[in-house]
Amino acid sequence: MDDSLEKPSSLFPKTPLTDEAPEDDEQLSDEEDGGLDWTKLLPPSARPIIPRRGEKEFEPRSGGGTNLQLHVLDRSRLAMFDTLRATRTISSKAVSYAVWHPDISRSHVTVARGIHFSNMGHSAPRSVQGEDGTSKMQRRLELLPEEAIYLIERGSVFCWKKSDLEFGELPGLSDVSGTPMTVQQAFSEMIGKEDLTIEKFQVYAYLKRLGYVVTRTDPPDSYYPIPPNLSVSKTTPIMQRIKTLFASWMSTLVQAVAPAFNWWKPVSLSHWLHHDKKYLSLFQSMRFIPSGHSTLPTIQSNVTTPYRIFYNVYKPSTPFKKSAPPPPDFQLVVVNARTAPMPSLQELSDLFDILPEAPLPTPRQRRPPTCAANNAPATPPTRETPARIASSPLAEKSLVRRMFPWLFFATPPAPPMPARRPNPFMALKSGKKIVIVAAVDSSNTSFFRFSQGEFTEWPMV
Amino acid sequence: MSLITPNTRARGGGGAQKGGVRRYEHNKIYAHPLPLLFVEPPPSRIGSVLGLLGLSLTRIENPHCEGVFDPTTRSVWVTRPDDALILWRRGFFGKGDLSRSEPSWLARQTNIRASGGKQLTSEEVTARRRAERRQFKLDRAAAIAAVAEEAEEIFATEGRVIAPALSGPAIPSAATWRPSQSAAAAEAEAAEDEGRDGPLEDEAPLVDVEHLQLTLQEAFFLLWNLDCLTVLDPQQTHAMSLKEIWLTFQSAELPPTIPAPPNPFDTLQFDNPFLINYAVYHHYRSLGWVVKSGIKFCVDYLLYKRGPVFTHAELALVVCPVYEDPADQQSSSIALQNATPFTWSWLSTINRVNSQVQKTLILVYVTIPARSRVPLDVLRSPACLGHYSVREVIVRRFIPARMRD
Numbered sequence: 091m092d093d094s095l096e097k098p099s100s101l102f103p104k105t106p107l108t109d110e111a112p113e114d115d116e117q118l119s120d121e122e123d124g125g126l127d128w129t130k131l132l133p134p135s136a137r138p139i140i141p142r143r144g145e146k147e148f149e150p151r152s153g154g155g156t157n158l159q160l161h162v163l164d165r166s167r168l169a170m171f172d173t174l175r176a177t178r179t180i181s182s183k184a185v186s187y188a189v190w191h192p193d194i195s196r197s198h199v200t201v202a203r204g205i206h207f208s209n210m211g212h213s214a215p216r217s218v219q220g221e222d223g224t225s226k227m228q229r230r231l232e233l234l235p236e237e238a239i240y241l242i243e244r245g246s247v248f249c250w251k252k253s254d255l256e257f258g259e260l261p262g263l264s265d266v267s268g269t270p271m272t273v274q275q276a277f278s279e280m281i282g283k284e285d286l287t288i289e290k291f292q293v294y295a296y297l298k299r300l301g302y303v304v305t306r307t308d309p310p311d312s313y314y315p316i317p318p319n320l321s322v323s324k325t326t327p328i329m330q331r332i333k334t335l336f337a338s339w340m341s342t343l344v345q346a347v348a349p350a351f352n353w354w355k356p357v358s359l360s361h362w363l364h365h366d367k368k369y370l371s372l373f374q375s376m377r378f379i380p381s382g383h384s385t386l387p388t389i390q391s392n393v394t395t396p397y398r399i400f401y402n403v404y405k406p407s408t409p410f411k412k413s414a415p416p417p418p419d420f421q422l423v424v425v426n427a428r429t430a431p432m433p434s435l436q437e438l439s440d441l442f443d444i445l446p447e448a449p450l451p452t453p454r455q456r457r458p459p460t461c462a463a464n465n466a467p468a469t470p471p472t473r474e475t476p477a478r479i480a481s482s483p484l485a486e487k488s489l490v491r492r493m494f495p496w497l498f499f500a501t502p503p504a505p506p507m508p509a510r511r512p513n514p515f516m517a518l519k520s521g522k523k524i525v526i527v528a529a530v531d532s533s534n535t536s537f538f539r540f541s542q543g544e545f546t547e548w549p550m551v
Numbered sequence: 552m553s554l555i556t557p558n559t560r561a562r563g564g565g566g567a568q569k570g571g572v573r574r575y576e577h578n579k580i581y582a583h584p585l586p587l588l589f590v591e592p593p594p595s596r597i598g599s600v601l602g603l604l605g606l607s608l609t610r611i612e613n614p615h616c617e618g619v620f621d622p623t624t625r626s627v628w629v630t631r632p633d634d635a636l637i638l639w640r641r642g643f644f645g646k647g648d649l650s651r652s653e654p655s656w657l658a659r660q661t662n663i664r665a666s667g668g669k670q671l672t673s674e675e676v677t678a679r680r681r682a683e684r685r686q687f688k689l690d691r692a693a694a695i696a697a698v699a700e701e702a703e704e705i706f707a708t709e710g711r712v713i714a715p716a717l718s719g720p721a722i723p724s725a726a727t728w729r730p731s732q733s734a735a736a737a738e739a740e741a742a743e744d745e746g747r748d749g750p751l752e753d754e755a756p757l758v759d760v761e762h763l764q765l766t767l768q769e770a771f772f773l774l775w776n777l778d779c780l781t782v783l784d785p786q787q788t789h790a791m792s793l794k795e796i797w798l799t800f801q802s803a804e805l806p807p808t809i810p811a812p813p814n815p816f817d818t819l820q821f822d823n824p825f826l827i828n829y830a831v832y833h834h835y836r837s838l839g840w841v842v843k844s845g846i847k848f849c850v851d852y853l854l855y856k857r858g859p860v861f862t863h864a865e866l867a868l869v870v871c872p873v874y875e876d877p878a879d880q881q882s883s884s885i886a887l888q889n890a891t892p893f894t895w896s897w898l899s900t901i902n903r904v905n906s907q908v909q910k911t912l913i914l915v916y917v918t919i920p921a922r923s924r925v926p927l928d929v930l931r932s933p934a935c936l937g938h939y940s941v942r943e944v945i946v947r948r949f950i951p952a953r954m955r956d
Contacts, residue, residue: 158706162714300951353934354793357776364607367589376776376837379830380940407956420954432892435873435916438944515856515865519911521945529895536899537951543913543943550856551584551839 195283197238199231214313235280289530301406427531514548583641588612627770635763645763656761768832819930867910876921
């Protein structure tokens with residue numbers, strides 16, 4: 091009901107807002123649809139009071155608003171204009187500097203400051219002219235176009251454009267060569283480079299502002315670090331291949347021996363066999379319509395599709411190492427909703443083919459959230475129950491066993507506690523393989539999760 | 552936001568009964584998932600000996616229901632109340648034509664005559680809940696308006712700005728609001744009035760005019776797999792044979808051809824909506840789901856675990872036919888629904904509707920065999936169903952702001 095919504099209030103939050111670290115105000119900016127909070131853009135003294143979110147401030151009376159309503163509306167509107175009018179400033183001590191190289195579509199970071207570069211940019215060896223005129227390879231930090239625009243737009247990077255013009259010896263400009271770029275110039279020059287579209291940038295910036303780490307799925311150059319074992323190997327283990335071979339051989343044998351399936355009478359219940367006279371076997375005998383994603387689709391595929399995975403996305407809580415990124419939490423496709431309709435079955439199957447299988451969802455824990463938070467990032471959700479993790483091996487050991495460990499050396503470990511069967515509805519709803527599609531309709535983004543369903547694995551009878 | 556909270560359910564739907572008692576009764580009434588019954592013989596020595604051999608004396612009881620094919624509504628009408636009850640209670644097949652689901656017209660009419668009987672039908676429960684909800688919203692709006700008026704007063708006289716509260720002690724919330732005594736009293740009074748007037752009227756005895764109607768998919772599932780339904784032709788002259796039904800159900804979904812073709816098999820085609828929907832219906836029925844229509848929520852089917860009286864339907868299916876050969880789609884005479892991918896706005900629409908009622912949207916892709924691969928002759932028998940295939944894709948909105956952990 092409506093009562094579950096946050097109560098709107100026009101009061102300041104109790105804790106003072108900080109302007110420097112974007113990570114600190116995550117708690118405040120987690121509106122679902124990211125309405126801009128104007129109050130954060132002004133220094134605290136000049137901040138007007140604006141209700142953050144929630145229900146409408148008031149319902150206009152018939153025949154126009156009342157005095158109080160008009161007053162409140164005017165005040166809010168004025169606050170927005172004041173905020174927009176204010177000059178945005180950055181400290182020269184906190185700003186980083188970069189040089190945009192249009193020929194390689196990268197921005198070379200010359201001065202890196204702040205925490206952004208712990209998960210943005212990558213190092214690439216480039217040949218530079220040494221002082222003695224010889225060229226040598228040197229690793230340097232480079233930004234992709236979306237990373238550069240994002241940092242320029244938020245005022246963290248001041249970007250120059252590479253230019254061959256000679257400036258001479260100007261104070262402070264000895265280590266940069268080129269012309270300064272405006273934000274507008276950065277947008278117009280960098281969008282369109284390295285497969286970046288405006289839609290992809292919008293999705294990138296939205297996720298970055300929420301605290302996610304976003305990287306490219308297809309490395310744009312050979313120096314770009316990618317997570318290991320991302321691509322599913324097509325080669326199946328040899329035992330599995332033998333098994334499938336055997337199974338197919340068996341099925342052909344059975345087909346040859348067994349009487350042909352009577353399509354006019356698909357279910358035949360024997361009047362004598364005990365096995366047949368149960369609802370379970372009755373339902374099982376009706377399962378003859380081919381189903382599942384493993385059955386090979388024979389639909390003709392089209393070559394040009396907008397449905398290609400573009401970004402790897404990591405949750406803010408996932409430990410991320412830039413040089414060796416872990417497997418991503420989500421994989422994202424970005425499409426323009428005006429030109430691309432929903433993915434077809436073929437496009438979805440092609441996406442599922444290259445995706446790894448997602449683990450089963452963990453049953454919802456009824457423990458205090460702090461405990462769950464400690465477990466969650468370190469161990470990916472597995473079929474194990476939390477109870478099993480909790481039982482330490484020492485506690486299980488008896489006194490005899492502790493005294494004579496060699497006696498019990500050969501005994502197999504105690505059988506694992508029977509894993510609780512996951513709720514079939516959770517498994518059905520989460521699906522096996524998951525891809526996120528961001529449909530950007532003239533800068534309005536809606537994210538959808540498409541997952542491969544396997545209803546045959548979770549029958550209700 | 553959902554209306555389906557335990558609170559309202561207990562308040563509105565329970566009547567005199569408690570949840571546990573009701574569940575126990577439901578377990579008894581709806582114990583059988585299919586119309587066929589397996590009747591255990593009394594334990595005997597022969598039975599136990601046979602049991603060792605994997606044989607048993609369990610009798611299979613087939614109810615042999617009867618229905619009439621109605622081409623205009625593309626359904627099969629079950630008019631005998633006993634048959635309707637069996638089909639509803641054992642597997643939730645069909646729907647009463649004057650009711651929301653279970654044929655309850657007669658019970659409702661009896662309730663009206665008896666002026667407010669204790670046993671409310673589900674339709675009456677819903678009507679009462681909606682009336683209560685409307686009253687709650689009116690009360691809340693009045694309370695909010697009163698608080699706003701107060702704030703207005705303070706602003707006018709003292710110049711202080713107070714944001715009028717939208718919730719709080721003065722404003723009723725769904726958790727605390729109860730139908731007022733006066734409304735309940737008025738209702739009771741009205742019921743009494745009716746009761747006084749009732750016996751005076753000269754009443755004709757009630758005749759059940761309702762029938763259970765089965766969709767073609769339901770009817771074919773019952774008669775083809777379980778052989779527990781006999782379908783009479785529209786003139787009710789004879790029972791239709793299985794081959795006749797197979798052909799009739801297919802052509803019921805096809806546009807009529809004038810003059811009728813000499814060979815009725817010539818008109819059959821793979822993208823017949825009956826075949827596509829049947830493949831989906833059969834697939835989920837065979838997995839043990841109770842499959843009901845989802846037309847209320849912009850979808851084709853809803854999946855219930857065990858049945859509508861037990862659980863809320865958490866899954867909503869949209870059938871999306873896919874032509875194996877796109878050329879077949881061009882040459883087809885049928886403009887098949889959902890055969891081309893949705894626009895994003897339509898996907899958002901149906902997803903929004905369904906997430907509002909706590910349902911997860913499932914796209915069920917059914918492949919239609921290519922004419923170049925499978926000869927049309929296969930359509931003469933149900934063997935063609937082996938050439939269709941069913942795949943599920945689950946759609947949910949992904950909200951990055953809520954997935955950060």
